[in-house]
Amino acid sequence: MPFIPHSVNDIKQMLATIDVANIEQLFDEIPVHLRVKNLPAIPESLTEMELGRLMRARAHLDSELLCFIGAGAYEHHIPAAVWSITSRGEFMTAYTPYQAEASQGTLQLLYEYQTMMASLMALDISNASMYDGATALAEAILMAVRLNRKNKSNRILLPRAVHPFYQDVVRTIVSQQGIEIIEVPYDKTTGCVSLETLDEMTKEDITALVIPQPNFFGVLEEVDALTDWAHSKHALAIAVVNPLAMALLKAPGQWGKSGADIACGEGQPLGVPLASGGPYYGFLCCKKELVRQLPGRVVGRTVDSEGKQGFVLTMQAREQHIRRAKATSNICTNQGLLVTASTIYMSLMGPKGLRQVALVSHQNAQLLQEKLATISGIEFVFQMPNFHEWVIRLPKSVDVVLRELAKLKVQAGFSLRQVYPELGECLLVCATETKTAEDIEKFVTLLTSVLSLASHSNDKTEKKSNVRTYL
Amino acid sequence: MSELIFELSHKGRCATSQIPRRSAAKITIPAHLLRQDEPRLPEVSELQVVRHFTKLSRANFSIDTQFYPLGSCTMKYNPRGVHHLAMLDGFLNHHPLSLPVNSQGYLACAYELQEILKAMTGMQGVSLTPMAGAQGEFAGVAMIRAYHRARNDAARTEILVPDAAHGTNPATAAQCGYTVREIPTDKDGNVDIESLRAAVGPQTAGIMLTNPSTLGVFEQKIEEIATIVHTAGGLLYYDGANLNAILGKVRPGDMGFDVMHINLHKTFATPHGGGGPGGGPVAVSERLVPFMPMPIVGKKDGFYDWLTEKEYPQTIGRLSAFMGNAGIILRAYMYARLLGKEGMERVAEFATLNANYLLARLKAAGFTPAYANRRASHEFIITLKTEAKELHITALDVAKRLLDYDFHSPTMYFPLLVPECLLIEPTETETKEVLDAFADALIQILHEAKTQPELVRTAPHTLPVKRLDEVKAARELDLVYREK
Known part of the structure; x- marks a missing residue:
């Protein structure tokens, strides 16, 4: 019995102290016809080892992704x-x-x-x-x-x-x-x-x-x-x-x-x-x-x-x-x-460390902007001072591009198609202090190749897919 | 107690290996938007931080270190393996807005938990998004409101709440724009049926009920209550705070409830975390399915995906920026898988066995149960009314003295109906030895109250601090540290 410590003898003594014949009798105030007969939809129990095997396999499905999504949840180093x-x-x-x-x-x-x-x-x-x-x-x-x-x-x-x-x-x-x-x-x-x-x-x-x-x-x-x-x-x-x-x-x-x-x-x-x-x-x-x-x-x-x-x-x-x-x-x-x-x-980072994390995130976002600006057809929608995110407009379907990059384990950003349709094919991209120059380079290279690829297969993929990009 | 971390601070000290390197990239923020001063964060070394917070942790009682029989809170063992597995990289570093194709591991767990909760509650739909019991209540009452509105029935302005209910029930009804009408309890601890009959009418939107109630007894006339409220056109809300008492034994859906929340941090053993996070999924009957809060997880051709406003246009909307306390949902799922079908059926059995055993021992030692002629559910109330009168000690004194015996105190002075009460919930994961030691401690304290009452009145004596002055704290508010 998972997490229930009672021995047969414990149960016997406890029932005797309560003065009932069995555990069943403790539920005698609940109308009999309301009682559950069985719970067919519940799976059989697992040991911790079996559960570990299952969960590791599931965690693996969602892992090793290079993440440039921000939109309210940010990847930072955690000591x-x-x-x-x-x-x-x-x-x-x-x-x-x-x-x-x-x-x-x-x-x-x-x-x-x-x-x-x-x-x-x-x-x-x-x-x-x-x-x-x-x-x-x-x-x-x-x-x-x-x-x-x-x-x-x-x-x-x-x-x-x-x-x-x-x-x-x-x-x-x-x-x-x-x-x-x-x-x-x-x-x-x-x-x-x-x-x-x-x-x-x-x-x-x-x-x-x-x-x-x-x-x-x-x-x-x-x-x-x-x-x-x-x-x-x-x-x-x-x-x-x-x-x-x-x-x-x-x-x-x-x-x-x-x-x-x-x-x-x-x-x-x-x-x-x-x-x-x-x-x-x-x-x-x-x-x-x-x-x-x-x-x-x-x-x-x-x-x-x-x-x-x-x-x-x-x-x-x-x-x-x-x-x-x-x-x-x-x-x-x-x-x-x-x-x-x-x-x-906050205690580990202190006032200077916290400021530095913010500053380096900002710097990495500027580096990302600089590199993305070299891709032809990408447009920065708001040319304004920012913190660590940018809205970019793509020359192709943002949802197709996101899906193609996802196959390569790169999460390119958050599609604004559904929440800000007036902006067109726009993507919100983010860089924090966790991104290296190599990560940014990899992202830009893959995005460039997907954009050239997408120009050939754009419409076809669009119709086939039922995968939404929006939570 | 320990010094405050600010008192350890030295200008210029820091945990160097945690600070990222600056790059050569430009900084493009205009000066007038930059901060000029530094926030008051401590300047300390990594070891100082580790030592300070480790020390603080040791000034806490917790399930891992003490018996914690808080009534209505279900402080059962929180399996370590579950926490360990929830901290796997793939779960921890996964962004909430990742495409479903990169989220199949998490979505599978959430989907299966939805199915398990439907089966356990006898309901037709589940949304996992509410982040705590009170938010689940909010979702539930908002759905009741949306349901009446969808039928163009604007006359229903009142929610009925028994006087024994948790404070969150009336607070939630008020937050949803309803007037609250209290229903009294009869002498056996049941809802007073005649008062209920008199209270219902075309103004009744619904009733919020806990069963077993906060009085630790099963509401025997639940079917009659359901009929009265339904006949009047109202709906029934089940507050899942006490679900541990009936898990696998009787289902809210079968009792006639239309909507409920489940406290994952109680019944499904996710850690309370010193006040949270919790999890408050809602489960609903067929007629409320269209109104569930979004998003929920769907499955089509073996692929898990988010369902949103598009599939459920009548939804009450969103309750969190993303999809609720995902890490808690994951832990609850794992707990359910460890227990399995058989384990889940036993939860209520052994929670109830432990409560009734402890009650029997205390009764035999002369303590007064609040409802002597009723069967205890997973928890029960003793009242110290007589002791308060004769010995001039209060439930508070007894609770504080228990801390000296290394037991956390039961819930005190709740429900408000019973004077000088302790609400005791041992849970199914405690051994008979622990229950015996706890009963012995209470018996000993009663003896002390007779022989050395001052010892009890001034307790605790063995903790980092003596009894704290709450009145001073409320009168002379000191909520942030300032240097002297």
């Missing part, structure tokens, strides 16, 4: 120490630290995380995590709606250049509460939000403006002007940013005259593996005067009965287990273990 410590049973198999005295390890770590993340965002406060970047943005919007007492229209300006799946998630979550999401188009030349466009959207009042940095196209927004614009309309400025980039770029709390009010995003670039999309974690930071509307768990420093420093979960009166239907959010379980990994990652 061995990060997951070797994170995988310690004391971190991995602990519950939410409600019993503070028995959870000081997790609690102190979360306090250190809050300090690091708040500082990375140049804001006062951070919570202890949300599920991922997309839900963190949805919660930031709900928070802004609760906070903005002046503008009560519940209208949120959400740029089309924010990650398209984040936009979907925001709509799923906030649409249940009568909040209006207004899409802000990007400028066709720059790929950015323009102030002229925003000015046209203020017939009614605005609750908040979402400002991405970098935006989904990798392009850097004029964050100072956008933040000041939001504040001039009595709207909150919500930053949605790549946290790694904030070691290099001006951080949300430093934007404009008074800084963004709330910052959120995807914590994955800070020590969390790609892992098919999760678990990652969302971070959520704010100015200190907004803290009572911050959702999710928060750790505070206090003292014990002898005056010694210790840590506890605090401000629990905002949360569902106390406030129930009036809670700031229904979130309970968060992504604690990923925050553990991130805290260890």
Whole structure:
């Protein structure tokens, strides 16, 4: 019996203590006709060795891919120490630290995380995590709606250049509460939000403006002007940013005259593996005067009965287990273990190391741009300052090119065909510090040959394939 | 406790071998977009980092180090082999937006888990994307709402929630724009049927129920409840927090539920991680299949692929940037394969055996069960109401004193209905010896409460810190470190 330690004798003694004849009798309050007879669809059990064989074969199917996809999940070097410590049973198999005295390890770590993340965002406060970047943005919007007492229209300006799946998630979550999401188009030349466009959207009042940095196209927004614009309309400025980039770029709390009010995003670039999309974690930071509307768990420093420093979960009166239907959010379980990994990652990198990772990623993206620019027919759609991603337009079907390169174990990028059809045959490509000059050379060579190949077999392949390129 | 990592920091120190080399390539970011200051991250060596966080880990209780009988949390053994295999390169370095042709290994596991969960729950559709129980609840209630809307029934504005429910239930209903109406519990711990009858009507969108309930007893009139709610036009939501109690014994689909979530971090043994990540897949009956959150995994001619808004135009939408906590889904799948059919049928049996055994031992020693005439499910409640009155010790004191005996405390003061309560869930993976030692510790603490009450009132005494001042923490907020 997998993981069940009972001997026949144990069972006998336990049944005698309970005073029942058999285990079956313990289920006598469940109506007999509701009982399951058998479960034919469940496979027979495997030993760990057999499972290992199966899983290694499956992992192999998805491995050894040269990856130039970014689009919200980024391949970075993760020091061995990060997951070797994170995988310690004391971190991995602990519950939410409600019993503070028995959870000081997790609690102190979360306090250190809050300090690091708040500082990375140049804001006062951070919570202890949300599920991922997309839900963190949805919660930031709900928070802004609760906070903005002046503008009560519940209208949120959400740029089309924010990650398209984040936009979907925001709509799923906030649409249940009568909040209006207004899409802000990007400028066709720059790929950015323009102030002229925003000015046209203020017939009614605005609750908040979402400002991405970098935006989904990798392009850097004029964050100072956008933040000041939001504040001039009595709207909150919500930053949605790549946290790694904030070691290099001006951080949300430093934007404009008074800084963004709330910052959120995807914590994955800070020590969390790609892992098919999760678990990652969302971070959520704010100015200190907004803290009572911050959702999710928060750790505070206090003292014990002898005056010694210790840590506890605090401000629990905002949360569902106390406030129930009036809670700031229904979130309970968060992504604690990923925050553990991130805290260890940030500690290893330090301020200079983190900045260097961001800088080298940026440099590699510039090198990639330089090399791609030598391929005839490739067009860089937005010729603007960027962080580590580019939108390129191909002379051939982007989906065909992606498929051909996938056969060669090269993942060329994310196709924008479905999410931004107006851009045509466009691809979002990314390079981080993990890419060498040789990797980039290989990519460019293979892309060149596939582009010349695709010109011959383009239409035929297109019709035959039913493989989608979009998650 | 340990110093803060910021207190170990020395200007200019770093973990050199982790820092990438700069290249000769140009930097094209305009100056006004660059950061001028440094974020407050520690400047420490690799050894300092390793030692600091290893030390911190040792200040935690965990399943790997202690018995952890937290009611409603199912703190069972998290198989090490499962974690090890989930960390294989092919899974770890795989991008979520890889083409399906480069993702067949992961997609096969996700698809098969969908099928296993359908079979285990008696439901017709499964979406794995919700990232925790509360998000599963959100998905479920949003589907209920979408279902009523699709029938042009806008009058249903109310969700019914028993007063014993988890806090996430009413919070979720509110987040989905519903008014919450509480239904009282009868003296035996069941939903009060007459109150339910009086509460349902054309305004009822649905009811959210846990079964067995948070009171640790099976809701015997579940079929009657289902009939009452369905007749009124509402749907039934099953909160899967206590699924461990009935796994392989009775299925929510057979009880009449329309939609449910499954806590993978409870029933399917994925690690709790000090508060997460979890996994909260939703399973639905036929009529809610079109509304499931996307994406889900489909299979055609042996090829696994993502199904999205295109195949399910009525979907409530997406709940995560990619497809949920994939690594947790992978671990849950592996756990299910290790257990297999027979192992899964035994989960509820031995979880229930352990709970009833521990209850019998505590009853014999004079502790008061909250529902003495009911059979315990996989968990049960004792109330220390009498002890609180006579000995002036609280459930909190007993919980803290248990920590000195090297046991994590049970859930305290939940459900809110039972005064001075401890909700105890031993799970199926604990030995009889551990249960006996835990019962002995509780008996000893009761004895201490009579002979040396101060010892209990001021516990814990053996941990890195003594009892912590939560009031001070909430009044004088100190949420980030600042140099003095």
